[in-house]
Amino acid sequence: MPSPFPGMDPYLEDPSLWPGVHTSLIVAMMGELNHILPEGYVACIEEYLWIEDSDEGDRTLMGKPDVLIPEPTKYRNGTVHGAAVLTQPTTRGMLPKNKKKKHRHLQIVTPSNGRVLTAIEVLSPSNKRSGDDRTAYLQKRKEFLAVVDFVELDLLRAGHRMPMGQPTPPPTDYYVFVCRENQYPRSETWAFSVRDSLPVIPIPLADTAEDVPLDLRATMNRMFDLTSLAKRIDYSLPPRPPLYGADAAWAVSFHPKPAKKKKKG
Secondary structure, three states: OOOOOOOOOHHHHOOOOHHHHHHHHHHHHHHHHHHHOOOOOEEEEEEEEEEEEOOOOOEEEEOOOOOOOOOOEEOOOOOEEOOOOOOOOOOOOOOOOEEEEEEEEEEEEEOOOOEEEEEEEEOOHHHHOOOHHHHHHHHHHHHHOOOOEEEEEEOOOOOOOOOOOOOOOOOOOEEEEEEOHHHOOOOEEEEEOOOOOOOEEEEOEOEOOOOEEEEHHHHHHHHHHHHOHHHOOOOOOOOOOOOOHHHHHHHHOOOOOOOOOOOOO
8 A cells, every 4th residue: 555645755754663664765766776777787785884982972984894704614523723822811801882883775786896886875864963973974975975876865854954065955845866976076956845746866877877767656655565654654643743834734635534434224
């Protein structure tokens, strides 16, 4: 069952729902893209790791490990051949307990050589609040810009917007930001409100191929089918965060009507 809203469903922004929506939307986007990408391109989910120092409050962006240590070889007689180790440590200590957080995003790669062409990010609430998470995300964003084609979806009304250059896009509810590696620092932004239909957005594939059109409406429908979200949302209640004024009155028209009581006799 799809969302009753013609565009972005404001009920998906509920803090209790959004973590699952974020993951499910990325999976649905991967499915849509792999359905339409030309031969030689693949969309896949990647993640990077945030390490938070609980004492210092610092965050470090971690990539994949540079060196992997293989398991030692065990022979049939049960002996293990490897480097010798000291029998007792010189010192025993305690490190500060750190917190690890993962952030998932999409990448479009060429399977032949694993080259990353496009990075696609879906913003989370922590990316839009002042603090370490936002600072760390902006750092990762800078690493993508000018190196690969970059697409960013802001489907959350609350929070601080990401920098999108000058002139500033018109104030509205949602944004899709696209920056092509071969046109950096120029960018393009699609701005739309809760009442607008979800746009079809171009997904660039470097300067050697045409854009792929990603239909956000079809992607959202796929996500609703995967998750049965409509069964978990009570559309008779106001959304969180709330809508105001004319938007709130407009949203009421999509609330389910109470069932009529049957007349006795």
